[in-house]
Amino acid sequence: MKKWLKRGLYTLITLSILLIFALYFYWVLPFWGMPFNAQRHTQVPLTPAWALECWLWEDDINTAEAVLELLEGYEKHDFPVRTILIDSPWTKHYNDFEVDEDRYPNPEKFFTDLQDRGYRVVLWMTPFVNSISKDTSMGDDETWYESAREKGYLAGDDVQVRWWKGTGGFIDYTNPEAMKWWRALQQPVFDWGIDGWKLDGAATYFTSKTIGGIPVGYRGTAEGLMTTRGYMDHYYRDEYQHGLTINPEFITLSRSQDNQNRILGHPEGFAPLDASPVNWVGDQDHEWALEKEGIEEALRDILKSAKMGYNIIGSDVAGYSGGTIPPKLYIRWAQFSTFCGLFLNGGHNERAMWKRSEEELTIIRKFSWLHTELLPYIYTYMVQCHEGGQPLMRPTDTDYEYYFGDAFYVAPIHTDSDTHTLHLPEGRWRYFFDSEELLEGPLEITREFPHDEFPVYVRDEAIIPMRVSRSYTGFGDKDSEDALTLVAYPGANSTFTLRRENKDDVAIAVINQDGQTRVTLPENDEKFILRFPHVDSPDTVLWNDPESSAAITWHYDKATRTLIVKQTNQGSGSLTVTHGRF
Numbered sequence: 001m002k003k004w005l006k007r008g009l010y011t012l013i014t015l016s017i018l019l020i021f022a023l024y025f026y027w028v029l030p031f032w033g034m035p036f037n038a039q040r041h042t043q044v045p046l047t048p049a050w051a052l053e054c055w056l057w058e059d060d061i062n063t064a065e066a067v068l069e070l071l072e073g074y075e076k077h078d079f080p081v082r083t084i085l086i087d088s089p090w091t092k093h094y095n096d097f098e099v100d101e102d103r104y105p106n107p108e109k110f111f112t113d114l115q116d117r118g119y120r121v122v123l124w125m126t127p128f129v130n131s132i133s134k135d136t137s138m139g140d141d142e143t144w145y146e147s148a149r150e151k152g153y154l155a156g157d158d159v160q161v162r163w164w165k166g167t168g169g170f171i172d173y174t175n176p177e178a179m180k181w182w183r184a185l186q187q188p189v190f191d192w193g194i195d196g197w198k199l200d201g202a203a204t205y206f207t208s209k210t211i212g213g214i215p216v217g218y219r220g221t222a223e224g225l226m227t228t229r230g231y232m233d234h235y236y237r238d239e240y241q242h243g244l245t246i247n248p249e250f251i252t253l254s255r256s257q258d259n260q261n262r263i264l265g266h267p268e269g270f271a272p273l274d275a276s277p278v279n280w281v282g283d284q285d286h287e288w289a290l291e292k293e294g295i296e297e298a299l300r301d302i303l304k305s306a307k308m309g310y311n312i313i314g315s316d317v318a319g320y321s322g323g324t325i326p327p328k329l330y331i332r333w334a335q336f337s338t339f340c341g342l343f344l345n346g347g348h349n350e351r352a353m354w355k356r357s358e359e360e361l362t363i364i365r366k367f368s369w370l371h372t373e374l375l376p377y378i379y380t381y382m383v384q385c386h387e388g389g390q391p392l393m394r395p396t397d398t399d400y401e402y403y404f405g406d407a408f409y410v411a412p413i414h415t416d417s418d419t420h421t422l423h424l425p426e427g428r429w430r431y432f433f434d435s436e437e438l439l440e441g442p443l444e445i446t447r448e449f450p451h452d453e454f455p456v457y458v459r460d461e462a463i464i465p466m467r468v469s470r471s472y473t474g475f476g477d478k479d480s481e482d483a484l485t486l487v488a489y490p491g492a493n494s495t496f497t498l499r500r501e502n503k504d505d506v507a508i509a510v511i512n513q514d515g516q517t518r519v520t521l522p523e524n525d526e527k528f529i530l531r532f533p534h535v536d537s538p539d540t541v542l543w544n545d546p547e548s549s550a551a552i553t554w555h556y557d558k559a560t561r562t563l564i565v566k567q568t569n570q571g572s573g574s575l576t577v578t579h580g581r582f
Contacts, residue, residue, distance in 0.1 A: 030217025032268060033229030042274040044311045045240075046386045047341075048249040049501045050120050051196070051278050052312065052378050053082035054368050057346030059320075062089055064104040070352060071119070077354050078470070079365050080372040083120040085198060085253070085346060090123060092137050093144045094130040094165050097185040100137050111192035120195040122253060126202035127235050128161075129154060130168030145169065153178035155226065156219030161205050170206055173234040175222035183242065190243075196251040197239055201258075201270055201282070206231040229266075236271040251277040256305035256313055258282025259293060269308055278342055279305060279313045286322035286349065288329060288416050294319060295333050296414045299400045302340065306393040306402070311385045313393065314342025321348045327357050328416065328451065334364045335454040336412040338371040339404045341378060341392050363452045366472040373473060376465035376484065376498060381405040383499040398423045407462035408432070411455040420455055421446040428460035428491060435489070436534060436561075461491030463508055465498050468529075476529065483527040483566060488519065490534050516578050523572040530575065532563040541565060544573045 058070060067084060074081050092098050099107035114121050131145035138144065145168055148154050154169035161167065172178045206228045207215035217228040226234075236254050243250035254271035256279035271279065281301035287294030298315035305313050317337050318330040337343045345351065345368075353361045381392045394403040401411040401422060409429065411422035424441040431437065433453040438460060439445075449455055458464070464487040468476035476485055488494070488510050498506040509520045519530060541563070543552040552575070554565040565575060 027217070029229075030227035031229060031266060033227065033233075042272070043388070044273050044309065044386055044391075045275070045277040047277040047312050047382055048251065049375060049379050050082050050249065051251045052341060052375055052382065053343075053372055054080050055083040055085055055122075055342065055344045055346065056081045056351070057085035057087060057344075058351040059087050059346065059348050062087065062103060064110050071114075071117075073352050073354055077361065077365070079353065080368050081119070083122055083195070084114060085122045085124070085344075087124045087198065088165060088200075089133075089135040093141060094128050094133045094136065094168065095125050096144060097125070097189060099189070102137060108188075108192050111189070111194065115193045121193070122196040122198055122251070123189060123194055124198045124200060125239075126163075126165070126200050127171050127173075127231075128163065128165070128168040128202055129171055130166045131160060132166040132168070134164075134166045139166075148178075148181070151177070151181070152222075153181055155206070155221045155231070156208055159208055159219075161207065163202050163205050165202075170203075170219070170231065172221050173231070173238050174226070178222075179238075190246050193247075195247065195249065196253060196278075197243065198253040199236060199239055199271070201255045203232040203235040204228065204266065204270070232266075232270065233272050233275075236275040240275045240277070253278045253280060255280065255282055256310040257301040257308070259297060259301070269305065269310065273309050276310055277312065279310050280342060280344055281305060281313065281315050283320040283347075284315060286319040286325040286329060288414065295329065295336070295412075296400070298333075299336070299412055299414055303393065303395040303400065303402055306391045307395050309391060311382060311391045312341030314340040314344045316347040317343070317345040318349075319347060323349075325349050326416070327360050330356070330360055331363050331451055332413045332454075334367050336410075338367045338374075338454075339408060339410045339412075339456060341382065343368065343371045359451065366452065367454075369470050370473045373466045373468050373475060373485075374464075375467055376500070377405060377407070379501065380465070380497070380499040396423075396425065404456075407459050407464055409457045409459075413449065413455060418448045418450070419446065420449055422455050424457060429457040430460055430489065430534075432456040432458045458489060459491070460489055461494045462489045463487070463494050463496035463510060464489075465496065465508075475531065480529055483529045485529045485531060486519075487531045487533070490532075516576055518577075519575040521572055521575075525570060527567040527570045529567070530563075530565040532565075532577070534561050535563050535577075536561070538563060538577045540576075540578045542576045543567075 056074065071084060090099060090104060092100050101107060104110055111121055129145055129148045131142045132140050149158060149169060153172055153175060155172040160169055171182050206219060207217050208219050209216060218225050240252045254276060256269050258281045281298055284298050285293045290296040302313050302315060314337055318325045318333045350356055353364055385391050392405060396402060400414060404410050409425060413420050422445050424439060424443040424445055426441045429439045429441055466475055466485040466487060468485045469478060469481035471477040486508060493512060494510045496508045506524050507522055511518045521528060537556050541554045551569055552565055552567055556563050
């Protein structure tokens, strides 16, 4: 009896080991890449400053006329837009990179005119060469697919794959001749000055024939058998690196985490960190709840991405698809996106804010400008992460609450209610939209947040660099645009090292001692506006010494108890304020 038990046990152990090996080679290795996923632990790229400003797109009408109409409306209604994303379909086939001129007539002029107007242009693409292309003018065209297959440019045994935009095969990134052909197809749009690719998540379909309906995560390539994970890494890395050889400020917009990860099994994320200058978290609906794939899902996936090391992350404001967008949802999603690295306003349904409610137009414009004004702050923390520091967004143990850099604590509203509970961490904090009251954490707060405000708190001792050019947010106006605004909140002695694109760092120090506040600025090429909220009216405000104080102008706003000091000329020095109580 014991002998049979031993044999049964040995058999069970052997079968278990074989099953583990089968699962590893069938699923874990090809889809997860583990334990060989060193791409998860590498340096994130240095994202150019332009990609941190507001993006715009819509996916209902894909034509030049619709793009221009949308941009002109945003200009007229004074919304900040830096990047226009042109999604599919813009080509004749997927992916021939040949512009469909019925949709986009005279494409060279169209793209270069957008660049001349100060816009950055990002185009959608995937690694598929299709025989059937949904939504394009050349919908069913075997000749396009065959032209690549016959030359051996595609990966894997002539097995075509169905995906959401049709049927086709994968370009072989390991085949030098295939790459020459592929890059030659792309070159015309590079010549017209495009600034990036939206690399949609189609590389996850890199599978061969199925076994029992389950895909096999391997395909043959010019360099041998390749896993799905290996192909995904080629796709994201190779397209990003090639773009950089043409344009040093080139970016790729790729997925980090999203709902598909739980279905297809990519727990380490889509794009590897070193090929992730900008990320979004896939397609949500115009909904609130997690189970309806709404804003709560976007929050979960963005913060999960940040925890994994992704740096510049966002989602489609108000969600990608669904029915009518509820006005309050659009407002709350835009407010949340203000405190993300990526502000991506786009997807299906009405994106022309002036055609929506007056409340949405006013509030979302205000928060779009706030995100734009915070660019110097965002850029500084983006650089710190690139150099090995923490990501810009830093999740906490409390669901959906996070630090945004060191100075901000954000607790997004993700339900259809203006009453919200948050958990302020240890420290001294002020409510960002009405910062008179000083709060001591840890503290649980339940309160109502008006539609034009959001649960964001700022450290009492924070120094916030801002680039202000409008009056919507209350941190300045049109007269502020020729200087860098520094908002110095009361509190302990503070320093902030401002990181700037292609310029030297600026180290700012605020020292409070013996009834005086002193701000020191190093030699640099900026003029500064210094804003000190919640201080008493000063006795004196001096720049270096009494003789050189003509280098500044200042005034005190009694209503807000804010001292505002502006340099008339750039220059290093020390600002001394007496009697102002910090």
